Amino acid sequence: MSSQPEIDTTVPHSARIWNFLLGGTDNYPVDRQAGEGIFAVFPGMVAMARQSRRMLRRVVRHLAGEAGVRQFLDIGTGLPTMDNTHEIAQRLAPASRIVYVDNDPLVLTHARKLLTSTPEGATDYIEADVRDPGAILAEAARTLDYDEPVALMLMGILGLVGDYDQARSIVGRLMAALPSGSYLAVYDGTDADPAYTEAIRTYNSASGAVPYIPRTQEQIAGYFEALELLEPGVVPVTRWRPDPGQEDVPEVSCSGGLARKP
Template identity: 60%
Template sequence: MADGTNGHGQVQRDIDTTTPHSARIWNYWLGGKDNYEADREAGDEFLAIYPGQRDKARACRHFLLRTVRYLVIEQKVRQFLDIGTGLPTANNTHEVAQRDAPESRIVYVDNDPLVLAHARALLTSTPEGITNYIDADLHDPESIMAEAGKTLDFSQPIALLLIGVLGHIQDYDEARSIVSRLLGALPAGSYLVQCDGDDTSPAYVAALERYRDSGGVPYNVRSREQIRGFYQGLELVEPGVVPIQHWRPEPNIFGEPPAVAEFGGVGRKS
């Protein structure tokens, strides 16, 4: 666009292809093509230390699929706020939700310029539903909610998705505050869907330390008790906050899913 916007009134920023970025590295781990040499190099270095990271990336995607489908089918949730969207891939939130409930409304939030450049791929929707994309920062939950209110009906339940993003908030108290402020703006009957890397795998922790030295935005692992703390005051959906491969697993031809250092669950706001 000649005016420097992406066609949705949001400013298009330059993309730094020389510094690895987590969204593009995850795209690489998931087999996508929206990444650069710096991302692939960082991704390969990570895998050399923690080979299970590709399994972890897939497990997070499957966790997203199962939780969204549960909320749509069993809880009749029709609105989703997906913060830290990442790059479009298979089974994006709107695709999963609208597959079973075409009238679903989805708002995506991210602040990576490459995600912004690909926002149109996220803005596809059924005729009955709506998708929108907000270029915003997780550190500013009030702005996120103000913009989301232009698409979502805050008098009806909303599912807040924070999939693998709170680790980018270094200070735990700040992360707790952000979650609390986001949930505080949502009506009763809304849900938190969240997962993040935990500190149970020394190899995973070591790989993150190496990634920190690469110039990318650091990701901070937390204890499982800290991750449970994000759900304070919420009614947990069974089986609670658990390793994500154990959250309502589904039968598959590959047998038991591999263990991954990722912890999360679903909680309901009363």
């Protein structure tokens, strides 16, 4: 990992904008301006960010608990926050091994927060782009054993791949390298709410950042082709196995699911 990453503070980055929406401080004025622009058109963006994060926590709890998964490949990690993947997984299974992947230099500067681990387990961080699955798989092999099941987590990242067929191809290449019993977890923004899609359209045209493409719920379901989709299927993140007391939380324009490789 580079010890002196170059951070461009003149262009917003999705990881830093997400950090801002989640109430974090690891962002710059350009990121806050972009986030506030989204919020002005779509006030529900903060709720969407927080509900998406809650789904991630529930997914990891299920995988490390009931499913017995001990390896995680988390691509599009974002900036460290409360209950990162390794913290949730190792709380339930201390021997869990986690590899984080992101391409924002600011995430790299904070990677030490993602590299804390139980003595029994391990964590690693790779600076790489989701569009280069070969490089990700090769570097992740330092920490992960591809003879044992791996949970591939693509949470909020595939919308940054502009071409849908390319996004599906990336998922296919990554899953092809993982053995039977592995899992795929995905969520992404959908086009279900016109206010959200307008906010993203404005963001894409004005921010200068990598565009984000909301997709239909059916397109998100397409990432799970040939896999065994777990109940309740591909649904808004608030409907994916909500915690007690959260069953009546309003839906948000972000959907996801979890599936097992036969």
